[in-house]
Amino acid sequence: MLVHGGARLLTLAKRCTRKVHTSRTHKDDARWPGWELVVGIEVHAQLKSRRKLFSEALASDLSSPPNTHVSPFDAAFPGTLPRLNPKCVELGVRTAIALNAEVQHRSAFDRKHYFYADLPSGYQITQQYAPLARHGRLRLQKDDVTVRIKQIQLEQDTGKSTFLPRNRLTAIDLNRAGMGLMEIVSEPDMRSPEEAGSYVRALQALLRSVGSSDGNMEQGSLRCDVNVSVNRIGGPPGTRCEIKNLNSVKNMTVAITCEAFRQIALLDRGVPVVQETRGFDEEKAETYSLRSKEDAPDYRYMPDPNIPPLLIDKNYIDAIRRNMPELPHATRARLLGQGLSERDVEVLMDVDSGREVGYDGELGRGAVAYFDEVSRGRDPKAVVNWITHELLGQLAFRHETFTDNPISVEQMGELVDLVQCGKVTGTSGKTILRHILSTRTPDLPSKIAEGCQLLAVSDGGASLEKWCRDAIFALPEEAEAVRRGNVKVVNKIMGHVMKASRGTAKAQDVRATLLRLLQ
Amino acid sequence: MTVAVKDNICTKSLPTTCSSRMLENFTSPFDATVVSLLSENGAAIVGKANCDEFGMGSLNVYSVHGPVVNPFGLEGGPPEQRRSAGGSSGGSAAAVAAGLCDAALGTDTGGSVRLPASYCGVVGLKPSYGIVSRWGVVPFADSLDCVGVVGKDVSTVGRILNAIAKYDERDRTAAPPHVRTKAREMCAIRLGTVGADGLNGLRIGVPQEYFPTELQSSIVQSLTKVLDRLRGKGATIMPVSLPSTPYALSAYYVISSAEASSNLARYDGIEYGLRVEPPPGANLTKTANVYAHSRSLGFGKEVQRRILLGTYALSADAFENYFLQAQRVRKLIKADFDRVFGVPNPLRTYASHDGAFSGGVDVIIHPSAIQTAPALPGLEDTPPSDSSTLNAYVQDVLTVPASLAGLPALSVPAGMGSDGWPIGVSIVGQWGSDEMVRRVGEVLESCELESA
Numbered sequence: 001m002l003v004h005g006g007a008r009l010l011t012l013a014k015r016c017t018r019k020v021h022t023s024r025t026h027k028d029d030a031r032w033p034g035w036e037l038v039v040g041i042e043v044h045a046q047l048k049s050r051r052k053l054f055s056e057a058l059a060s061d062l063s064s065p066p067n068t069h070v071s072p073f074d075a076a077f078p079g080t081l082p083r084l085n086p087k088c089v090e091l092g093v094r095t096a097i098a099l100n101a102e103v104q105h106r107s108a109f110d111r112k113h114y115f116y117a118d119l120p121s122g123y124q125i126t127q128q129y130a131p132l133a134r135h136g137r138l139r140l141q142k143d144d145v146t147v148r149i150k151q152i153q154l155e156q157d158t159g160k161s162t163f164l165p166r167n168r169l170t171a172i173d174l175n176r177a178g179m180g181l182m183e184i185v186s187e188p189d190m191r192s193p194e195e196a197g198s199y200v201r202a203l204q205a206l207l208r209s210v211g212s213s214d215g216n217m218e219q220g221s222l223r224c225d226v227n228v229s230v231n232r233i234g235g236p237p238g239t240r241c242e243i244k245n246l247n248s249v250k251n252m253t254v255a256i257t258c259e260a261f262r263q264i265a266l267l268d269r270g271v272p273v274v275q276e277t278r279g280f281d282e283e284k285a286e287t288y289s290l291r292s293k294e295d296a297p298d299y300r301y302m303p304d305p306n307i308p309p310l311l312i313d314k315n316y317i318d319a320i321r322r323n324m325p326e327l328p329h330a331t332r333a334r335l336l337g338q339g340l341s342e343r344d345v346e347v348l349m350d351v352d353s354g355r356e357v358g359y360d361g362e363l364g365r366g367a368v369a370y371f372d373e374v375s376r377g378r379d380p381k382a383v384v385n386w387i388t389h390e391l392l393g394q395l396a397f398r399h400e401t402f403t404d405n406p407i408s409v410e411q412m413g414e415l416v417d418l419v420q421c422g423k424v425t426g427t428s429g430k431t432i433l434r435h436i437l438s439t440r441t442p443d444l445p446s447k448i449a450e451g452c453q454l455l456a457v458s459d460g461g462a463s464l465e466k467w468c469r470d471a472i473f474a475l476p477e478e479a480e481a482v483r484r485g486n487v488k489v490v491n492k493i494m495g496h497v498m499k500a501s502r503g504t505a506k507a508q509d510v511r512a513t514l515l516r517l518l519q
Numbered sequence: 520m521t522v523a524v525k526d527n528i529c530t531k532s533l534p535t536t537c538s539s540r541m542l543e544n545f546t547s548p549f550d551a552t553v554v555s556l557l558s559e560n561g562a563a564i565v566g567k568a569n570c571d572e573f574g575m576g577s578l579n580v581y582s583v584h585g586p587v588v589n590p591f592g593l594e595g596g597p598p599e600q601r602r603s604a605g606g607s608s609g610g611s612a613a614a615v616a617a618g619l620c621d622a623a624l625g626t627d628t629g630g631s632v633r634l635p636a637s638y639c640g641v642v643g644l645k646p647s648y649g650i651v652s653r654w655g656v657v658p659f660a661d662s663l664d665c666v667g668v669v670g671k672d673v674s675t676v677g678r679i680l681n682a683i684a685k686y687d688e689r690d691r692t693a694a695p696p697h698v699r700t701k702a703r704e705m706c707a708i709r710l711g712t713v714g715a716d717g718l719n720g721l722r723i724g725v726p727q728e729y730f731p732t733e734l735q736s737s738i739v740q741s742l743t744k745v746l747d748r749l750r751g752k753g754a755t756i757m758p759v760s761l762p763s764t765p766y767a768l769s770a771y772y773v774i775s776s777a778e779a780s781s782n783l784a785r786y787d788g789i790e791y792g793l794r795v796e797p798p799p800g801a802n803l804t805k806t807a808n809v810y811a812h813s814r815s816l817g818f819g820k821e822v823q824r825r826i827l828l829g830t831y832a833l834s835a836d837a838f839e840n841y842f843l844q845a846q847r848v849r850k851l852i853k854a855d856f857d858r859v860f861g862v863p864n865p866l867r868t869y870a871s872h873d874g875a876f877s878g879g880v881d882v883i884i885h886p887s888a889i890q891t892a893p894a895l896p897g898l899e900d901t902p903p904s905d906s907s908t909l910n911a912y913v914q915d916v917l918t919v920p921a922s923l924a925g926l927p928a929l930s931v932p933a934g935m936g937s938d939g940w941p942i943g944v945s946i947v948g949q950w951g952s953d954e955m956v957r958r959v960g961e962v963l964e965s966c967e968l969e970s971a
Contacts, residue, residue: 300781
């Protein structure tokens with residue numbers, strides 16, 4: 001009954017100009033009691049393609065000198081024509097599939113006109129009327145929320161303009177002009193700044209795992225525009241304001257909070273919220289007006305006559321679906337299924353999300369792939385411990401990250417084997433690990449262990465016996481204390497033995513032998 | 520062969536000004552595909568031809584280089600009247616008519632090759648849309664622009680067309696090879712039945728709606744004579760109806776102006792072209808205000824007029840009633856043509872076609888222009904009255920339908936008007952039947968020579 005009513009309400013809403021949000025059960029928020037916050041996000045993610053969306057110019061990176069990756073088409077020279085890069089379409093379709101969206105069999109490109117110095121042709125090629133994909137969704141596990149995706153479209157990025165106050169000039173760099181972007185538009189399904197943050201982070205992880213974008217807000221490969229409105233609980237939706245130019249998830253959540261308070265303060269005073277576009281001042285922690293609705297430009301959208309409609313058939317979509325890289329939720333489920341703890345999976349995937357995204361959808365090997373290869377034919381729990389605790393720990397100690405890891409899959413695998421079967425002690429294993437990290441030797445751990453005399457003694461306990469006797473002889477007072485019943489002191493004698501054995505003796509065996517000798 | 524190239528087609532070694540102050544000192548960093556193809560085939564590019572600014576005009580008077588004078592009647596001294604060479608490819612037609620070159624490339628958006636050819640007494644061809652690459656052709660209206668060829672006879676024009684009608688990957692609106700092959704095959708089958716000599720069994724349609732009141736009576740007489748001669752060669756002449764024709768001119772001006780306003784948005788004086796610094800104290804708050812200084816000086820009055828009209832047609836208020844309505848009219852015009860031609864449109868048939876002729880006509884023939892070359896206005900700087908601007912637009916009334924439908928159209932000289940100035944007759948065929956159109960043109964031309 002309720003479902004039917006909800007569906008009717010949604011149909012009614014479609015006829016209204018303003019969208020009704022989903023019938024989500026309201027959760028009280030102590031920050032604004034009695035009020036409900038409604039958030040929708042438009043994400044622009046730069047496509048990680050080798051070449052631009054409509055020209056053959058190569059993608060640049062942050063180190064490229066300005067205006068070195070510009071073709072005549074990108075600079076809007078007269079007589080140039082666009083040519084759609086099929087790799088961009090592939091990455092867009094991969095993203096659409098990962099977001100459970102319906103890839104449209106026919107989509108088209110339009111021109112969005114406005115004058116700005118970073119837009120050489122005076123229009124941006126986008127997909128206003130017929131986007132690449134519609135009706136997707138993204139599940140936020142931790143918040144137990146599903147955010148609906150309204151549409152995904154391909155469009156051109158603009159160049160970059162930098163204002164130089166000293167010369168009172170604006171410098172234009174066209175390296176980025178014409179790069180492909182995916183605009184991912186969500187429905188207004190989020191109800192808190194935290195949910196908005198989760199959404200963006202989940203989207204970033206998904207884009208990186210699919211290989212379609214670096215999804216890095218700080219570097220500019222992911223940009224968010226946020227729509228915020230407030231309404232009294234149970235009341236009709238409020239007027240929304242758009243916040244642009246947010247450059248980090250943290251700033252986005254703070255900005256949403258500030259904007260919510262601003263709108264509530266206005267409405268409490270009986271002043272209506274004006275629909276406008278606002279920016280966010282980090283230092284003052286407040287939003288400010290950029291442009292009101294009256295100043296909103298008329299973009300005069302026109303179908304681009306130079307670009308035939310994009311026709312995508314089922315075979316193409318199926319082929320991409322078959323070759324899709326593993327998505328985060330599938331990876332998580334798989335790792336948990338192998339017996340890893342939630343925490344280990346969390347750490348592994350977090351490190352993995354920092355792996356490099358290759359051009360044109362070729363994925364780099366990250367921590368998860370590393371783990372997969374090392375754990376082949378081995379105990380996954382042992383392997384994950386070595387990776388997440390020892391390896392990452394040692395790397396962190398050296399102020400390095402997983403990308404700096406020199407230890408090959410073979411080396412790591414052998415190390416785990418040696419320790420598991422007792423050929424080297426755990427302590428020795430750690431020593432070997434440290435050795436490889438600092439010397440970057442390609443030698444296998446077994447060779448290193450031999451060379452450094454770290455192999456565990458297997459002479460039936462003879463060396464162990466000798467070391468213990470030596471230690472007892474070296475520490476007579478402590479030995480006497482143990483004999484008299486103060487068992488704790490045996491740890492000190494153990495330390496002596498461990499040192500003598502250079503870590504090759506097993507701690508348990510040392511303790512047992514010492515206690516026996518000191519009976 | 521010596522060839523002139525219209526100044527809106529990019530050449531690396533010569534400036535490409537588009538007859539505009541905006542690009543007065545512009546040299547393109549690359550050659551247009553058609554220019555490369557001509558050079559590869561051994562043609563000598565002798566120079567760039569004057570035209571209406573950015574291809575917008577029917578009289579070639581809107582040019583930073585000054586107006587083009589029709590060379591007809593120039594032999595032995597100054598002409599008795601200064602008459603227009605037509606536009607926008609006036610320079611191309613005049614160069615060929617004056618014997619300055621064997622052939623010339625032009626562009627035809629609404630008649631800009633056929634009209635000047637008709638006024639100057641030479642042959643002008645607008646090929647099927649998508650047959651010749653537009654890479655390097657400065658766009659006026661992308662969905663209408665075609666590179667056209669002007670020559671002294673049909674054979675010359677045919678040779679040039681063969682050299683430049685090549686598939687180019689860089690132009691995504693170019694017809695792909697398999698479609699070209701299909702069209703060629705369909706045309707060849709029909710030409711086969713018609714016979715190698717003469718026009719036996721060829722069916723020629725005369726559209727009823729192409730005789731507006733503005734049409735000079737001497738032109739109708741010339742057309743009648745042409746039709747008689749073709750009948751003598753074995754063709755069947757029959758009336759046909761293209762009922763949407765009266766709406767074509769309005770639809771054309773809405774669509775072409777809208778696309779022009781979009782295509783000319785790039786001229787901002789930043790990457791290339793004329794840059795006029797805003798004077799001290801000028802409002803610099805909006806980018807558009809900065810650009811306005813360069814654009815107001817760089818564009819001539821006609822271009823400005825069309826940009827304003829086109830911008831309006833795309834504005835939120837007007838989009839539905841002007842731009843979308845014009846597109847609907849365009850669909851009707853295409854449907855009109857598809858209904859009268861005997862072969863289906865290769866772009867619209869999905870199943871393969873055996874070329875079977877299903878009634879209908881092979882080509883349509885009509886006058887190229889409503890009059891002979893008009894007199895040049897006194898000074899091009901005097902602002903034209905509303906009526907004279909609209910009169911200039913009316914010159915295109917007979918040529919725009921074929922442009923809107925993307926069909927091949929060839930204007931061939933067909934006698935003189937009552938004032939002794941040239942008259943042209945246009946042959947229009949189904950999409951891709953450029954060969955058929957050319958054949959009819961050849962026959963028409965030989966008829967003219969015979970009767971002379």
